[in-house]
Amino acid sequence: MESLKYLNKYLLKYKWTYLLGVLFIILSNLFAILMAPIVRMAVDTVTDSLIVFRHFNGFNLNDEIINMFTGYAVFFALLVLISAIIKGIFMFFMRQTMIVGSRYIEYDLKNEIFDHYQKLSLSFYNKNFTGDLMNRISEDVSRVRMYLGPAIMYTVNLVFLFMMVIGVMIAINPEITLYVLLPLPVLSVSIYYVSDIINHRSDRIQQKLSEMTSFVQEAFSGIRVVKSFAIETKVIENFEKESDDYKEKSMHLVHINALFFPLMLLLVGSSVLITVWVGGREVVYGNFTVGNIAEYIIYVNMLTWPVASLGWVTSLVQRAAASQRRINEFLSLKPEIHTESAEKVIFNDRITFRNVSFRFPDKNDFVLKNINFEILKGKKVGIVGLTGSGKSTIAQLLLRMYDVADGEILLDGVNIKSLDLVKYRSLFGYVPQDVFLFSDSIAGNIDFGLDQSEKDGAGRPEQIREAARVADVLVDIDSFDKQFDTILGERGITLSGGQKQRVAIARAVIKNPDILLLDDSLSAVDTGTEGTIKQNLIDAMNNNTSIFISHRVSVIEESDTIFVLDHGEIVEQGSSAELLEKEGIFAQLRAKQQTNGLTNGL
Numbered sequence: 001m002e003s004l005k006y007l008n009k010y011l012l013k014y015k016w017t018y019l020l021g022v023l024f025i026i027l028s029n030l031f032a033i034l035m036a037p038i039v040r041m042a043v044d045t046v047t048d049s050l051i052v053f054r055h056f057n058g059f060n061l062n063d064e065i066i067n068m069f070t071g072y073a074v075f076f077a078l079l080v081l082i083s084a085i086i087k088g089i090f091m092f093f094m095r096q097t098m099i100v101g102s103r104y105i106e107y108d109l110k111n112e113i114f115d116h117y118q119k120l121s122l123s124f125y126n127k128n129f130t131g132d133l134m135n136r137i138s139e140d141v142s143r144v145r146m147y148l149g150p151a152i153m154y155t156v157n158l159v160f161l162f163m164m165v166i167g168v169m170i171a172i173n174p175e176i177t178l179y180v181l182l183p184l185p186v187l188s189v190s191i192y193y194v195s196d197i198i199n200h201r202s203d204r205i206q207q208k209l210s211e212m213t214s215f216v217q218e219a220f221s222g223i224r225v226v227k228s229f230a231i232e233t234k235v236i237e238n239f240e241k242e243s244d245d246y247k248e249k250s251m252h253l254v255h256i257n258a259l260f261f262p263l264m265l266l267l268v269g270s271s272v273l274i275t276v277w278v279g280g281r282e283v284v285y286g287n288f289t290v291g292n293i294a295e296y297i298i299y300v301n302m303l304t305w306p307v308a309s310l311g312w313v314t315s316l317v318q319r320a321a322a323s324q325r326r327i328n329e330f331l332s333l334k335p336e337i338h339t340e341s342a343e344k345v346i347f348n349d350r351i352t353f354r355n356v357s358f359r360f361p362d363k364n365d366f367v368l369k370n371i372n373f374e375i376l377k378g379k380k381v382g383i384v385g386l387t388g389s390g391k392s393t394i395a396q397l398l399l400r401m402y403d404v405a406d407g408e409i410l411l412d413g414v415n416i417k418s419l420d421l422v423k424y425r426s427l428f429g430y431v432p433q434d435v436f437l438f439s440d441s442i443a444g445n446i447d448f449g450l451d452q453s454e455k456d457g458a459g460r461p462e463q464i465r466e467a468a469r470v471a472d473v474l475v476d477i478d479s480f481d482k483q484f485d486t487i488l489g490e491r492g493i494t495l496s497g498g499q500k501q502r503v504a505i506a507r508a509v510i511k512n513p514d515i516l517l518l519d520d521s522l523s524a525v526d527t528g529t530e531g532t533i534k535q536n537l538i539d540a541m542n543n544n545t546s547i548f549i550s551h552r553v554s555v556i557e558e559s560d561t562i563f564v565l566d567h568g569e570i571v572e573q574g575s576s577a578e579l580l581e582k583e584g585i586f587a588q589l590r591a592k593q594q595t596n597g598l599t600n601g602l
């Protein structure tokens, strides 16, 4: 329960909505209760009149009396109808306030969680499953909403209805009231247990359903592999197994669900029975009227659903509390990497890695060991090494995706940890090794990194075209039917690996960043295109700093300075000519790749 306190700030924010809801609850109950005395009066009038009617038996007043009866009947029916309508209207407003309020809070909470997710560091994403993160924001929030909406609404309703109905009942006859209400606590408790079981079984079904969804999703996205290996039958069999399991679990739920209403009706029925029985006896003694019995039956029916819902509401609140606890766990996490500062971040001179060592969080082995190097402003720097030597890790550290374990990274002599994180990262135009493009148009993917103000500018289409030209992807894009408006992703077209890389390069270039950082970004383009892009980048980036990371020597050969990385250490550095003279690792790598290239060429 404790965890739900977190939501009080939202309840406070929407307090007027909720208070108005409470008012409507009271009003709707008032008119609901009003119906019972009207029915009592109707029944009593009929019984009384019947007695009178019998006295006049045989006189010729019959027609007039029957007319009078009909008049009464219509009058009472109208009264009942009017109160029912007014009650209905207030119930509508009650839902319009409370349930709508809960939707507002749901919206706010989802946004709060998503905002928080965005701020958390990469290590958080390494530790948690995507499915879990999604569940917090969808599944868990909707459970919390059940507390904010129905649970609160029904509880408030229950409290007022109880006070009002039981007050009226006791005023009429306390003893009968006691007997009549006896089955209700039993109803409440048994509904609690039944809905608890229902909830558990639904959870299992939900779980199974998401397993099935992932299964089907994989089967669809991997359909090419499935077909080429001709294993459709096996996939179908697996699906049948999953599906069968799902059916079993659903059957379990159906069994218990089938119990719910009969149980409720049984207990309500027993209340009605007691009313008629005890009430009937009292009528004989003259303490109760036939109308009272009808009135009580209405009261009992009015109490039934709220009492039944008490058990349901309790389990709703418990589930909401559990969900909110999970949400709170995430919300209380502080981003591991975060600096805010009003000061501008300007790159004037150099970036320095000083004695930098690094290992990934929760891992033992150092991926980078005692790295020292400098990147001078305006220079072209190459980092080369075999796969797994730690090149991408250097890129991640440069972007401060992780903080170094030992040593420091300095921007113009200032530790980057003390610089405003967002401003610092904005210095870079980064093309990651595994390119990710959004399900959006090509234009949207390229100007993705620009500020809104820059996007609204009149020169935007030309800017995008120019960036695409520099990345040597313009010809490809122009060949598509919709050109820059071509939609990528699931419902759009699929680009080749090399096209993706080039779009990602355009995305980095359009920012005209201080530092261009390419991580193996030319690995999927042919040597000709590689040369064109390199030349374009040199022309376009003129005075900016560029860092090319690659396992291919040809990509970084013309850099001003080359750092050769091997097993997390910088083993050689210098210009290409200097390194070749050394006849060390760099020279070997180059020789090997050249012969490979030659044989490939043949």
Ligand SMILES: Nc1ncnc2c1ncn2[C@@H]1O[C@H](COP(=O)(O)OP(=O)(O)O)[C@@H](O)[C@H]1O
Binding pocket: 126, 360, 363, 367, 385, 386, 387, 388, 389, 390, 391, 392, 393, 394
């Ligand atoms: N997120 C991570 N968590 C743990 N280990 C990682 C992670 N990313 C990379 N590594 C490890 O760090 C080493 C260097 O990887 P990486 O920097 O990607 O090399 P390169 O880019 O040179 O191929 C590899 O052994 C790799 O397995």
Ligand SMILES: [Mg+2]
Binding pocket: 388, 391, 392, 393, 433, 519, 520
């Ligand atoms: Mg890499």
